[in-house]
Amino acid sequence: MTSDRKMAQTTLEQRPAGGHRVSQWALAWRRLKKNKVAIAGLGIVGIFIVMAAFDRLVALYPPKCILGVSPACQLDGRLHSNSPPGLAYPLGTDITGYDVYSEIVYGTRAAFLIGVGATGLTMLIAVVIGLAAGYFGGWMDNLLMRLTEVFLVIPFFLLLLVFLQVTIKLAPANTGSIWLVVFVIGAFSWPGAARIIRGEVLRVREFEFIAASRQIGASSYRILFRHLFPNVLHIIIVLATLQIAASILTEAAVSFLGFGAPGSNTWGQQMYNSANYVEQAWWGTLFPAVFVTLMVMGFNLLGNGLRDALDPRLRE
């Protein structure tokens, strides 16, 4: 018994929290660098980060500037509404007279907010459920996985629309806040990720050092967060990256249908505002859609690259 205990402890100590892991990450980074597609994704995301951080510099006009009317953008003093792309406005103007390009630039922050915010919530739920189901097993696993399956079958996009419309009608005070959209997307998107994390926990749980720490009676909390979590972290990173793309896409679709936060300036909202004029002024609808596509693509390419780099089993 005592020798058992000694052995377990040495196994534990042989696995320092830092050193070994770092080299794993360094290795993954080296693999990622070789993957041109992933680097393209990283580049796209990087460009968008710059756009969001320095939006005033990147944009041509201040936010919500009506070309030809607002003092900050007088131009020739004539309202430029639904004007096709030209020298003063490379991507045209929308019905109100906003510069489509500048408004898109100002929408970048909202896109990150939505993507990262909703993903944060999603991953929080997914990690808790995945870790608990995988680690405790038994009835807990059963219950959580049944719940997950229910959420997988729910047509969540439909409920999202109803939910948002109900709040718009019942609590108009909240109207204009994209946080509600973020919250609802985040609260419903976790089932897929939870299942994958659970699967990974089941695999990792068999590692000897975890069995060992269990044997020496380490607390569940300690095992979960000191040992299991670091070992499924790579999967979480991949899932989160892909989920950012999915959240941005969902918000854009919701807003495009007219269920977004009316006061917000997201790309989807911009598409919705211009959708009625798509025949005369396609640029107002199509260019925000192009940027949604680009950002989603950036995160998807990066996420797939990360998956290949962090999980070398998937690729020789």
Place this chain on the structure above:
Amino acid sequence: MFLVPVFFGITLLVFSIERLAGDPVQLYTALNPHINEAQRQLLRQSLHLDQPIHIQYLSWLSDLLSLNLGFSYSGGSVAVLISQRLWATLELQLIGLTLSLIIAIPIGILSARKRYSVLDVTITSSSLVGTSIPIFFLGVAAILIFGYNLHWFPSGGFQSSDPSRYLYHNLLLDQAWHLFLPATVYTFAILAPVVLLVRSSMLEVLRQDYILAGRASGLSERSVMYKHGLRNALIPIVTYVGLYFGGLLAGAPVTETVFNWPGVGKLFVDYTTQLDFPVIQAVVVIITLMTLVANLVTDVTYAYIDPRIRLE
């Protein structure tokens, strides 16, 4: 059978969203300001609002199960509204899914076979890009180009509204003409994930020992690839396609709005804007039901193609 509890869970959820949204009679009044107090009383009774909440749910559920979908707040039978549009939804979804499978399977196999080649890298990267292109971009762009600009196809709708304008005075031809652009664009919009799925399933199967053993036994490349490779890869493909179909159905509101396609998705968008709950509930329940049926079909197919879990 785990489908049954899921179904009831979802009906409960749908029901509670309505009741949480407030007094249905008030919502109804908001949409029909002219109704009088007597009519309101009648409505209150027909919705069993005078009963405790669980009785309300049960009576709502029993109405639902007996296909008594009631009337929308704006008048009109929900059953009629839905039955008029269900076919349009199924038509677009099933054609899109079938065509994308037909196209994706050979491409995915080719990509897996020529792994690491320029062709494979091209297919994989363009599929990755493809998964990121939303239908509201691809669809709107296609309609702008081929509808508004070139006038090759109508810019929306299921058929011409005026019979005298049917293509060649034939309803079927007219419908086909309306279907062509949405079906084609939709197929390409949902193609990319299927290609990636087929490719990864094939790669997984191709590294199995029985594939090597088949090659080592002198079997032809065709037999190795299709009789053994594809046949085994179908098992994960079928599973995934069942799930994927559920996702596609839930996305019907976007798809059908883009193509101005009169299906239940478009119906849902229109009536959700009005918070017309009888319609909302019916559409959610029907789409869930179709998703569950798709899962059931998947399970049955799965058991059929995988002898390891074939039911005795």
Place this chain on the structure above:
Amino acid sequence: MPWILGSGSSEVSALPDPLLHVQNLRTYFFTYAGIVKAVDDISLDVSKGETLGVVGESGSGKTVTAQSILRIVPSPGKIVDGTIEFEGKSLMKLREKDMQRIRGKDIAYVPQDPTSTLDPVYRVGEQLSEVIMRHHVISRKDALAKATDLLRSVEIPDPEIRISQYPHELSGGTKQRIAIARALAGDPVLIIADEPTTALDVTIQAQILDLLKELKNRLNVAMILITHDMGIVADVCDRVTVLYAGQVCESGTVEQVFEKPKHPYTQALLTSVPNLALRKEKLSVIPGNVPNLIEPPSGCRFNPRCPYAQQICIDKVPELEPIGEGRSVHCHRWKELDLKSPVAS
């Protein structure tokens, strides 16, 4: 023997009745991490009716060698160099179509790990008759009858029942017998059996070995028996080729090699088999690991683990040197070392 004249390397010991001649074979895997030199200059010979043991630790390139002979190396692997001659004709030059007629018909393969070598979605009979029909002009019905006979010949009880079962309904030992039956389906002259007993229980191991010996005698078929177990070599094989890190250490008859090993690695292998009856013994008792095959050690690849290593072993790659009596050795110091066999009587 035209291959002797054709080959660039120095004189190769002429065996009677040559069947398979592999020379300077190199098979590399072109992976993300780098080029894995899994087989890097391997030569071996098999005569008609003879059983050659191919021994080496896990990862030494045994399986890749077998796959190379059949030209079924999975991507990203490629045969980059070497000659493979079978019954006097070069397999490397054959078109894929003609190669398919050799696989399973002239040279049969029993893959590693019987649990996964049968397709899970087809019945045993279907899988066997598919191979039979590929190599014989025969009706489906007769092929099924022949499949039943094959199962009988590998001593599977109730072959009529087995024929209509799926692989998941069968035990590991039965699956391995079926894999052997499939190898016999084309009436081959050479069978390559890749670790045919490794994945099985000890009692089943013995039965499978007995079956292989029985088949060898009854059908007079040549065999390459891949194993990491010197005990099996002693039990079943006529000659042996020892591999280390994708290269040959030495070749010779089983008697020669067991009596007088010439390579330090062979000696270590023999040490790890204290009692030939104890087949469970693994090779891992040799200290150290199989080297990284992307950047293998310079000179002799065994030098980091070799107790006799000297500067020359790091500086210079040894030649595979024929030393008479049909033996060859791949070591700078074999002559001066004059190794003792740990198992010699």
